[in-house]
Amino acid sequence: MTSAEISTDTRAHEFKGSVVISVDAMGGDRGPAAVVAGIALSADKNPDIRFIVHGPRAELERLIAKRPGLAERCDIRDAPGVVTMEDKPSQVLRKGEGTSMWSTVESVRKGEATVAVSCGNTGALMALSMLRLRKLPGVxxxxxxxxxxxxxxxxxxxxxxxxxxxxxxxxxxxxxxxxxxxxxxxxxxxxxxxxxxxxxxxxxxxxxxxxxxxxxxxxxxxxxxxxxxxxxxxxxxxxxxxxxxxxxxxxxxxxxxxxxxxxxxxxxxxxxxxxxxxxxxxxxxxxxxxxxxxxxxxxxxxxVNGGVFLGLNGTVVKSHGSADETGVSAAIKLAFQLAQSGFHDRLAARIAQSLTHETAGISGAESKRTS
Amino acid sequence: MTSAEISTDTRAHEFKGSVVISVDAMGGDRGPAAVVAGIALSADKNPDIRFIVHGPRAELERLIAKRPGLAERCDIRDAPGVVTMEDKPSQVLRKGEGTSMWSTVESVRKGEATVAVSCGNTGALMALSMLRLRKLPGVxxxxxxxxxxxxxxxxxxxxxxxxxxxxxxxxxxxxxxxxxxxxxxxxxxxxxxxxxxxxxxxxxxxxxxxxxxxxxxxxxxxxxxxxxxxxxxxxxxxxxxxxxxxxxxxxxxxxxxxxxxxxxxxxxxxxxxxxxxxxxxxxxxxxxxxxxxxxxxxxxxxxVNGGVFLGLNGTVVKSHGSADETGVSAAIKLAFQLAQSGFHDRLAARIAQSLTHETAGISGAESKRTS
Incomplete structure (x- = not known):
């Protein structure tokens, strides 16, 4: 069993019975109102999802309170900083701590959530995800x-x-x-x-x-x-x-x-x-x-909203920057499906298996040569 | 004046008053009937085009004779061989002489026609065009x-x-x-x-x-x-x-x-x-x-039928393999426009000018260094 599989198993025990998705409320073109509306839409449709929502606490509390029953299913993580579409990935890596995007990825890294969803700057999200989640062995x-x-x-x-x-x-x-x-x-x-x-x-x-x-x-x-x-x-x-x-x-x-x-x-x-x-x-x-x-x-x-980042120690779904509530909800649905199917562990196992095959192939060839 | 410009000027004198297009009747998915129908359509619309048509003479004569007045505007070049969509470019280069595609390009090379049109195999047509027309100096x-x-x-x-x-x-x-x-x-x-x-x-x-x-x-x-x-x-x-x-x-x-x-x-x-x-x-x-x-x-x-081969000593228009008479006629129209505008000479002059600029730039830099 790889280390990635062990850590994800632990996660699964922490949140028995429901899937936790980490959502970046900021950075999209339509602001946090559209993201919270998308969360509400998904919450209505699917009783098995819980959310960790990242952004300025006061604003998020206000938006979430407007939706009956939503507050009980959302943990808010206060993150006052916002990564804009203009920010260069290198800047975000240096100064991005404290932004909602950083915090969103962090919840997956710590195992609080299975999948992260963000509408923000693609280059910055990929750079942050690589820095914090690291590449899967073999990728x-x-x-x-x-x-x-x-x-x-x-x-x-x-x-x-x-x-x-x-x-x-x-x-x-x-x-x-x-x-x-x-x-x-x-x-x-x-x-x-x-x-x-x-x-x-x-x-x-x-x-x-x-x-x-x-x-x-x-x-x-x-x-x-x-x-x-x-x-x-x-x-x-x-x-x-x-x-x-x-x-x-x-x-x-x-x-x-x-x-x-x-x-x-x-x-x-x-x-x-x-x-x-x-x-x-x-x-x-x-x-x-x-x-x-x-x-x-x-x-x-x-x-079909949702580009999925593959090959990291954790799954990140990138929603379109211009996504409205329907778009955000589609990205959350995709995140839920991937979380529920145990996608990340299966992918990691598949890459690990392919590495073993290769190593076996090489050592096989070498032993042939030496024998 | 480059050699390409001189040879094209001579062509223009030979066919004063009308533009000659060299058309490959074979090699398309719909056979020579569709190509001759396209030629007839263009001939009706535009009295200033004449055609050199390449393929098996008997079949072409029969198809052209069906269209009133078309025979007077078409020269037929007998070419019994056909390049198929499955033929590899290297085979066509070795054994392609005697095919309608070879003959079509040859009319442009000899200066009998200004532009060639073919519905045949793209790879073979490009390879043949490069072999027979050669690349423009500087390309x-x-x-x-x-x-x-x-x-x-x-x-x-x-x-x-x-x-x-x-x-x-x-x-x-x-x-x-x-x-x-x-x-x-x-x-x-x-x-x-x-x-x-x-x-x-x-x-x-x-x-x-x-x-x-x-x-x-x-x-x-x-x-x-x-x-x-x-x-x-x-x-x-x-x-x-x-x-x-x-x-x-x-x-x-x-x-x-x-x-x-x-x-x-x-x-x-x-x-x-x-x-x-x-x-x-x-x-x-x-x-x-x-x-x-x-x-x-x-x-x-x-x-929008017609991919144009650029950078050779002569212009070749590649029509879609599946072109019907409308498609063939659109490719011929494009060939006519390019022929009439003197496109080829202008393009050659533009490349030659850019070469001169570059050479001037290099010798300028060198003289600076040596002076």
């Missing part, structure tokens, strides 16, 4: 995983890395495959997730050297790590039903994520303009309201 | 530029490279900026195109080393090369009105292009499903038909 580069609307029955695919790091070598990409598969099993309930490696073509000879090497490594690990490897996939496959988890470096993943969001928004805007063009089309839009709402719900970024 | 890596539906008045932005090469260093990215700006001036009629460099954030400190270096180089060249440099842009800016030309390496550009296409298709499919769900929504869809068609027209990939 060189942590990753951010996002959910992508797809044609699959589960409605979403997982893509990682979408921006934790701008580089990834073959070994990192293998780690991403292991972590992404673990996330898909625990977050999306897929028994045998299908993993694909993002490239500019599906033929084996295509792409950069590190991709060809990762292609080999991931293929060799699939059986023992309990996922199916479908090989190279292309940008057009991100929303497809032929894959559940898409592995790529953080530069390409970030560009793809923002390109997808930008395209969906463009089509949505064009659709609105098209329907706003004449009296007849406005009338048609009125009739089509239900259909349009159904469409909006399927591609609503608020429903 | 290390040619690029493929595509048009991207956008919020700009011109309706499209230019992105390059979208897949000619999987790598690009800082100098290549500068060349892409020069070529992309030249394309936007001549293909989209923008007097002072705004160029952006694709990155994972807009702050100066973000991104890979070659991007920071390219950021400097492009900024320094903007004034003399007659474009405006807006700095780093993100995936979400691809369809935005803050930029006209987006510069990136061919790996990232290819993933972004396919991600954008895939997302637009997903939203379109979800829209169809949403409207097909109930009797009322089907009725609404009927009423909204005009609006939906208007939307479809704005994001129809057939209207």
């Amino acid at each position: 060189n580069r942590p990753a951010i995983a996002c959910l992508w609307p797809s044609r699959n029955p589960q409605g979403f695919n997982v893509m990682l890395d979408v921006g934790a790091d701008i580089r990834a070598d073959a070994q990192d990409l293998l780690t991403y495959a292991l972590m992404g598969a673990s996330y898909a099993r625990n977050g999306l309930g897929l028994a045998l997730p299908r993993v694909g490696l993002l490239n500019v073509g599906t033929e084996e000879h295509k792409g950069r050297a590190e991709l060809k090497q990762a292609h080999e490594l991931i293929g060799l690990s699939a059986a023992s790590a309990n996922f199916e490897y479908v090989g190279f996939v292309e940008g057009g496959d991100l929303p497809s039903a032929r894959v559940d988890v898409i592995v790529t470096d953080g530069f390409t993943g970030n560009v793809a994520l923002k390109t997808g969001e930008g395209t969906a928004k463009l089509v949505g805007d064009f659709l609105k303009e098209a329907f706003g063009n004449s009296v007849l089309s406005k009338f048609a839009a009125l009739l089509a309201m239900t259909s349009l709402k159904r469409l909006q719900k399927r591609i609503d970024p608020r429903r | 290390n890596r040619p690029a493929i530029a595509c048009l991207w539906p956008s919020r700009n008045p011109q309706g499209f932005n230019v992105m390059l490279d979208v897949g000619a090469d999987i790598r690009a260093d800082a100098q290549d990215l500068l060349t892409y900026a020069l070529m992309g700006a030249s394309y936007a001036r001549n293909g989209l009629g923008l007097a002072l195109p705004r160029v952006g460099l694709l990155n994972v954030g807009t702050e100066e400190h973000k991104g890979r080393a070659e991007l920071k270096q390219a950021h400097e180089l492009i900024g320094l060249s903007a004034a003399s090369a007659n474009f405006e440099y807006v700095g780093f842009v993100e995936g979400g800016d691809l369809p935005s009105a803050r930029v006209d030309v987006i510069v990136t390496d061919g790996f990232t550009g290819n993933v972004a292009l396919k991600t954008g296409e895939g997302t637009a298709k997903l939203v379109g499919d979800f829209l169809k499903e949403a409207f097909g769900n109930s009797v009322l929504s089907k009725f609404a869809a009927l009423l909204a038909m005009t609006s939906l068609k208007r939307l479809q027209k704005r994001i129809d990939p057939r209207r």
